[in-house]
Amino acid sequence: MKKYTSVDDILNLNELLNLAKKIKANPLSNKYLGKDKTIGLLFFNPSLRTRLSTQKAARNLGMDCMVMNLNTEGWTLEFEDGTVMDGIASEHIKEAAKVISQYCDIIAIRCFPTLRDKEKDEEETVISSFVKYATVPVISLEGATEHPLQALADALTIEEYKKTERPKVVLSWAPHPKALPQSVSNSFVKIMKKMEVDFIITHPEGYELNPEITKGVPIEYNQEKAFKNADFIYAKNWSNYTNYGKIISEDPKWTISKRQMELTNHARFMHCLPVRRNMIVNDDILDSEASIVIPEANNRTYSAQTILTKILERLI
Amino acid sequence: MKKYTSVDDILNLNELLNLAKKIKANPLSNKYLGKDKTIGLLFFNPSLRTRLSTQKAARNLGMDCMVMNLNTEGWTLEFEDGTVMDGIASEHIKEAAKVISQYCDIIAIRCFPTLRDKEKDEEETVISSFVKYATVPVISLEGATEHPLQALADALTIEEYKKTERPKVVLSWAPHPKALPQSVSNSFVKIMKKMEVDFIITHPEGYELNPEITKGVPIEYNQEKAFKNADFIYAKNWSNYTNYGKIISEDPKWTISKRQMELTNHARFMHCLPVRRNMIVNDDILDSEASIVIPEANNRTYSAQTILTKILERLI
Amino acid sequence: MKKYTSVDDILNLNELLNLAKKIKANPLSNKYLGKDKTIGLLFFNPSLRTRLSTQKAARNLGMDCMVMNLNTEGWTLEFEDGTVMDGIASEHIKEAAKVISQYCDIIAIRCFPTLRDKEKDEEETVISSFVKYATVPVISLEGATEHPLQALADALTIEEYKKTERPKVVLSWAPHPKALPQSVSNSFVKIMKKMEVDFIITHPEGYELNPEITKGVPIEYNQEKAFKNADFIYAKNWSNYTNYGKIISEDPKWTISKRQMELTNHARFMHCLPVRRNMIVNDDILDSEASIVIPEANNRTYSAQTILTKILERLI
Incomplete structure (x- = not known):
């Protein structure tokens, strides 16, 4: 290399x-x-x-x-x-x-x-x-x-925790008070495209990442629909790509909570950290067995x- | 441990x-x-x-x-x-x-x-x-x-420099232009209570440290009286504990000088450093043989x- | 040592x-x-x-x-x-x-x-x-x-790149937007005085370094004259010594360019770095074979x- x-x-x-x-x-x-x-x-x-x-x-x-x-x-x-x-x-x-x-x-x-x-x-x-x-x-x-070192760690973590040959992985946007880069999400998308996974992205309409990167990946604007039967939820905030660097939504409905996690197939919760508690994800998820952010x-x-x-x- | x-x-x-x-x-x-x-x-x-x-x-x-x-x-x-x-x-x-x-x-x-x-x-x-x-x-x-690592170094220093089985150790407050923590003093008090020493604290009235920590240790408001026959003078400023974090005295009489040191039993002068010269202690003491702040x-x-x-x- | x-x-x-x-x-x-x-x-x-x-x-x-x-x-x-x-x-x-x-x-x-x-x-x-x-x-x-470590590196570099027994070395002042120390120049002058070189300094009138340091070194106010047949050009800005720490010239004519370098004996260009491009020296010199700032x-x-x-x- x-x-x-x-x-x-x-x-x-x-x-x-x-x-x-x-x-x-x-x-x-x-x-x-x-x-x-x-x-x-x-x-x-x-x-x-x-x-x-x-x-x-x-x-x-x-x-x-x-x-x-x-x-x-x-x-x-x-x-x-x-x-x-x-x-x-x-x-x-x-x-x-x-x-x-x-x-x-x-x-x-x-x-x-x-x-x-x-x-x-x-x-x-x-x-x-x-x-x-x-x-x-x-x-x-x-x-x-x-953020390619993060992506490789993420892939290794999914590899270690997956319970099926071809797990369903969801990258979900979540709200954040500050405008954040798209780097972690971009690298995660790229590495998921190289893995044997069913990969889907969910975010509010208008929060599309660079289409050249997400090309071929299904995008679902309905977060709950996207979470159904998921094996891994990868939460991440990113600022807007089209309206570059702007925050166009802080919708708390997108914060990962029990409501959405219960729709999954006992999915593992992932995040690159640092994570804003009760903004990106609620305490009860982050502190539960479902969370694998620490081994990640x-x-x-x-x-x-x-x-x-x-x-x-x-x-x- | x-x-x-x-x-x-x-x-x-x-x-x-x-x-x-x-x-x-x-x-x-x-x-x-x-x-x-x-x-x-x-x-x-x-x-x-x-x-x-x-x-x-x-x-x-x-x-x-x-x-x-x-x-x-x-x-x-x-x-x-x-x-x-x-x-x-x-x-x-x-x-x-x-x-x-x-x-x-x-x-x-x-x-x-x-x-x-x-x-x-x-x-x-x-x-x-x-x-x-x-x-x-x-x-x-x-x-x-x-500041427990400092306290252990202090105890080791007293152990090395003591000339009697049971030396007299005085912790003396001294003036300082900025509000300082009580940490060094607290740990010093705690470790002195574990040593074979005659330990006494001297400070202006109202400058009492946390009474739970100093419990059992004599407190003498008359600095000169406290210094009599001392083997070790440990100088330190701390901000007020009762009127928390405040400076209620900057009395230059408490600055350690020849006047007080001459009352001691050729005491060694100690301080955790950094030390404000001519505020905490006068040059002539710090630069004299009595000072052991460097080996400390x-x-x-x-x-x-x-x-x-x-x-x-x-x-x- | x-x-x-x-x-x-x-x-x-x-x-x-x-x-x-x-x-x-x-x-x-x-x-x-x-x-x-x-x-x-x-x-x-x-x-x-x-x-x-x-x-x-x-x-x-x-x-x-x-x-x-x-x-x-x-x-x-x-x-x-x-x-x-x-x-x-x-x-x-x-x-x-x-x-x-x-x-x-x-x-x-x-x-x-x-x-x-x-x-x-x-x-x-x-x-x-x-x-x-x-x-x-x-x-x-x-x-x-x-800056004596820099000077020793400079001397080693001249030693490695010289093509004659006694090369001609020119220290040339060059313009810079900020007031800079004289340290690098002083140490360079001192070490050149210890080497087998023909050493000359050139700078605008009034930019004399400490005369105790430059004693015995020819000073030439005409930069082009100084550069003639030079084997090494050592460029450096320094702020004024007499009018201490002041900038009294930003004359762009002193920026090292092809015009002056062509007067030299295919001289090598040296600078301690960091160097302001197109202030101290033009891109075409710094990016040419003549420049030895990287091995320096x-x-x-x-x-x-x-x-x-x-x-x-x-x-x-």
Whole structure:
């Protein structure tokens, strides 16, 4: 694997999931693969799970970690070509990416979307620039339009908890007080399309994700109908894609509650976390046996370790 | 040891102090005890000694460290139960603590008191919530009402520097321009009550600490009288407990100077640091042979390493 | 080597450069020199290259790293002697430096100049205070008046890329929208004076650096004249020294472009980075074969590793 910035970078999901299971069963079995190798974890945004689980994964492989908050600890970066840098930005991504590539064997970056400039977000300006100019493999720790490490952890979790060959998986929009990225949902849709599942998306009318991504996936505006016989409910808020970055509904009927869960086939409840209690999902669901958000978060370590393993194997 | 969030968690202080001395004599003798184990150091507040000495202690035991400033690097946490999370907080402590427990073998947290909400502070909301929801041992790096790692370092320092079987130890309030927590003083009082010392507290009238904690300890409002024949002077400012979080005196007469130190039995001067020079204590005392604040700070490493050792021994 | 806070600390540059080349050829050959030793990297200011390359260098020697942003993660420090600490500063450098010395075997600090208080800057208050009070070796990660690790990397780069025994090296001022320190330029001048090079400085009249530092170095106000037959162009902005910290010119004619580079002997272009594109230097130069800013930044690792090696050898 040369890079992992999108679910599209997965060539063979089954192979990855099998490797992930092997790694999870024995996380320290490859403690020397990353010996004397360094990963740079670069954050433009807050992070709890990603920050800690990726470090953990790297250490499980014997790698050194250098963590940096680029906004506060480094220099403001310029991403435009040909600009006269007389403003706030002190350093061009061209230099930054090439320089960091000399200190790190792998570069991992988190950079959220603006949610204002759709074109710029869709170009994944920051991560794409790192991919373009870095001379080492690049991993997304969540970009403007995808969160591929989360998606791999989600797929592993479904693989572990499924009770039928072909479970029914529902991605359900849920309300949230702040405008959120579509990244987690996009990557989840992409990875579900690679799995043996009956996959359906439900959200209020007008909340369609990027149609290029959801192409071929049934969309059901009636949440209760969508939940029928579901084996997995994956809840997530996202801000509007058409009316880009806007909140057009905060309808509390969409909050996941007993009412909807009772329509399912004893479905498991999933969420990438952090989750707003009693906004996205009610306490009684999140605190019930149905919820697998905690083991799902645990799988972030093995998702990251799987990708690092695939990349390190190529580097050696 | 299952957790260390209060001096009350110490069952046998002598045993701990003996272990601390052994560790200090040979800090790297147990370099494999923490192999492949990770400690998460989570900070809600500034820290110099605690941040560095706890990392040092963990590395001395071969542990990996992941350091996080929760306020700026992570998500705002919610600690209330049953709330509709439509405000600033993005993540509930229930999820955060359980998730971090999957990446870390030990969780250590610093969270200062509000000094406004006495009840909330006394409940140690943050640390108690971590203890409640984490599935791994929790260590306080200073909470709302206690600083138990500091207290253990203080006890070790007194043990090392005492010249008599039963030294006289004085905890003296001293003025400070900012309202400070009572945590260091509370833990110091608690640990002194477990030691073979003549212990006395001196402060201006009205500056009584929590009476449940100081129960049985003589309180002397006349600082000079209290200092007579003392072997150790432990200076500390704290804000008012009754008139909670308020500053009711800045009386410079309470600043530790030659005048008071000359009344002692060549007492050693102690302070947890950081210390405001010429507010808490005059330069001539802090820069004199009497001051043992630097070796006291050094003992922070061995205090942390002792607690980590006790916890790791139980984990293996 | 006892400390490295100035190029003046270099006793034998040739020996250092030979060591640097040996280290670069085999960076992991001394992986046990720093075993069980810790470096504390303390930052008062932003840093990308220095932050990452110094960590990388320390890890190459087997050292543990503790990184701290002193302004946001620690306590505000007081540097004045005898002051009554009733203001913002919570901790005196005397205690801080002594305490950190107990947790770290080497202390490295970055602290930029105020560019307002010339006297204070020239005293290198922060780094000098650490040198004075720390009980372990101190390294500058860029101080108020020098950036000696950068200078050593620059010297190594010139050594690697020179095509003649005695190349002509030009330090050229270039425009910049913000007032910048003179540190990089000062250290570069100092180290060039120790090398077998024809060294000349060019800048607009009135932009003279500290004359004590540039003593004996030809200064040419005509940039084009200075560039003639040059083998290396080292571009850098600095704010005014006489009219301390002020910007008195933003003349775009000084931006390094083809026009000036064509006057040179196919000179290599150098800059410490971060560099403002099309302010300091035009894209076509920076993106051309002439530019060696990326390998120059790579040498930061070996410059740091050389200094750490010299210091560690003395510690053992």
